Amino acid sequence: xxxxxxxxxxxxxxxxxxxxxxxxxxxxxxxxxxxxxxxxxxxxxxxxxxxxxxxxxxxxxxxxxxxxxxxxxxxxxxxxxxxxxxxxxxxxxxxxxxxxxxxxxxxxxxxxxxxxxxxxxxxxxxxxxxxxxxxxxxxxxxxxxxxxxxxxxxxxxxxxxxxxxxxxxxxxxxxxxxxxxxxxxxxxxxxxxxxxxxxxxxxxxxxxxxxxxxxxxxxxxxxxxxxxxxxxxxxxxxxxxxxxxxxxxxxxxxxxxxxxxxxxxxxxxxxxxxxxxxxxxxxxxxxxxxxxxxxxxxxxxxxxxxxxxxxxxxxxxxxxxxxxxxxxxxxxxxxxxxxxxxxxxxxxxxxxxxxxxxxxxxxx
Numbered sequence: 035x036x037x038x039x040x041x042x043x044x045x046x047x048x049x050x051x052x053x054x055x056x057x058x059x060x061x062x063x064x065x066x067x068x069x070x071x072x073x074x075x076x077x078x079x080x081x082x083x084x085x086x087x088x089x090x091x092x093x094x095x096x097x098x099x100x101x102x103x104x105x106x107x108x109x110x111x112x113x114x115x116x117x118x119x120x121x122x123x124x125x126x127x128x129x130x131x132x133x134x135x136x137x138x139x140x141x142x143x144x145x146x147x148x149x150x151x152x153x154x155x156x157x158x159x160x161x162x163x164x165x166x167x168x169x170x171x172x173x174x175x176x177x178x179x180x181x182x183x184x185x186x187x188x189x190x191x192x193x194x195x196x197x198x199x200x201x202x203x204x205x206x207x208x209x210x211x212x213x214x215x216x217x218x219x220x221x222x223x224x225x226x227x228x229x230x231x232x233x234x235x236x237x238x239x240x241x242x243x244x245x246x247x248x249x250x251x252x253x254x255x256x257x258x259x260x261x262x263x264x265x266x267x268x269x270x271x272x273x274x275x276x277x278x279x280x281x282x283x284x285x286x287x288x289x290x291x292x293x294x295x296x297x298x299x300x301x302x303x304x305x306x307x308x309x310x311x312x313x314x315x316x317x318x319x320x321x322x323x324x325x326x327x328x329x330x331x332x333x334x335x336x337x338x339x340x341x342x343x344x345x346x347x348x349x350x351x352x353x354x355x356x357x358x359x360x361x362x363x364x365x366x367x368x369x370x371x372x373x374x375x376x377x378x379x380x381x382x383x384x385x386x387x388x389x390x391x392x393x394x395x396x397x398x
Contacts, residue, residue, distance in 0.1 A: 037077070038091040038100050040139045049079060052088055052143045055136055059083060073264070073277065074308070075100075076144075085148040086132070089277075096370045102139050105192050111135035111144055112198050113190040116183055117280040118146075120256045124176035129275050149274040152267040155317035163320040164327035166273045167296070170261070171331025173273075174292065175339075178285040182256045189281045200254075200282040210249050210284070217349045218244060220356035224389070227359060231389040239348070239395050247349075248342040252284040261292050262300065263321075264312060286339075289332050290346030296325035297347070298391060299354065302384050306376040348395055355388035 037048050046067060050060040058081065061067060070078040074096060076089040091107075093100060118129040130147035155163070184190065186200025187209060193199045202209070221240055225233050260279035267274040281288075304315035314321060333339040358381050361371060367378065375381055 036093055038093050038102060038142060041141075048090060048141070049088060051141050052090065052136070052145070053081065055141065056134070056145055058086075076277075080148060081145075087130075087146050087148050087276075089144045089146075091142050096373050098370065102142075104137055104139075107137045107142055108135075109190055109192050109198065111137065112192075113280040114144070114278055116190075116198065117256060117258060117278045120177070120180060120183060121173070121258075121275060121278075124180055125173045128173055128273070129278075146276075149267050149276065150269040150271070152269065154268075155263055155312075155314075155320045158268065158320050160319050160323040162268075163323040166266075166268050167324035167327025167329075168331035169273045169327075170266070170275075170292070170324075171289070171328035172334070173275075173331075174257070174285060174289045174328075175332050175334060177255050177257055178253070180255065182254050182282055184256070184282060187254060187282050206252060206254055206284070207249055210247070210252065214244060214247055214249075217352055221352050224352070224355055224359060224392075229359075229385070229389055232393045236392050236395075239392075240352075243345045243348050246341065247345050248284075248286055251338075251342065252286060254282050255285050256280060256282055257285060257288040259288060259291060262295065263314075286342050286346050289328075290343055290350050292328055293325050293343065294347050294350035294354070296321045296328065298351065298388075302387055303376070305380055307373040344396070348392075351388060351391055351395065355385060355392060358385040358388065 037043070037045075039048060041048075043051070046061060046064050049067065053060050068080040068082055070080050070087060072078060072092070076091050079088045079090075080086075081088055091100065112135075115133045115135070118131075118133050121129040122131060130149055133144065133146040135144040136142065153162070158166070184197075184199050185203075187202040187204055187206065188200045190198055191201045218240075221236075225237065258275065258278040258280055260277070261275065265275065265277045267276060300309065300312075300314040300321055301318045303309045304313060329340070329343065333343060358375070361367060361375060362378055362381050362385065367375075376384070
């Protein structure tokens, strides 16, 4: 059985159990199953008549057996529901309007509005890609105008009283200062490494950028860490976000995460088991056009926003290079690390790309 359940059920039976639980019409036969695809953690199905998407968790994720944890599932799904609601306040219709979930050892699933078919990166012109990016940049900026629905900082969890909250209870300014020191420590490790790159130039760039990192201009918002192309529907009516990874943090940091991923990360991990099916290396122009549009939409002509974003993208590059260096220094890699990052040979090749990117990183 490929689904996370204690029952011995067929695919049709588990889908129909979910539909029955939601008071929806059951599918009469296997020929009526419309599979939309699968992510790392869930199978997705289109419930055509109601235009809903049913997601059922997998029994195996990243080649490891998934252990049922009620609290973690509820926290994850409640976070998604909260983000969808917040996102649609920022821009109506950018996320599914309907989202429900059910968590049980015998049956766990989510069900949400179907937001349409996606136009693949390969079928987009760079003009289209840039327009989608601009829309998403404007959306990320709009999120910053909304107060968070929960207290705390970081990824969401269930509190002692059953409430949803950020995993950390710390002042934002204090956290950013601590995080900045960690980024500097990571950079220092790279600078002391045996890898050859223009370290003097990188030291100067880092000094100039880290010293002006936005701190007092930041506020906590409910935002989204996972905006990979597979979690965005590039529809004829605009970009739509699905399957988010919500957290409470600063808007600038997560906007930079988007830019770094589309400018650099996605195409460099094309040869990993996690990302190879997407063939991102074939769509570099679309990815970078998307990032360019995002920057324009997010900064909205503000020189200060542009500078703050530039600093954060640099820090994302630093920490990704550091992560690769640390993995290379491990005696062996776990199966999950290999799936996400590839072999040591691939890690080394990618680290050298990131170090070159640090060398030429722009100050403005």
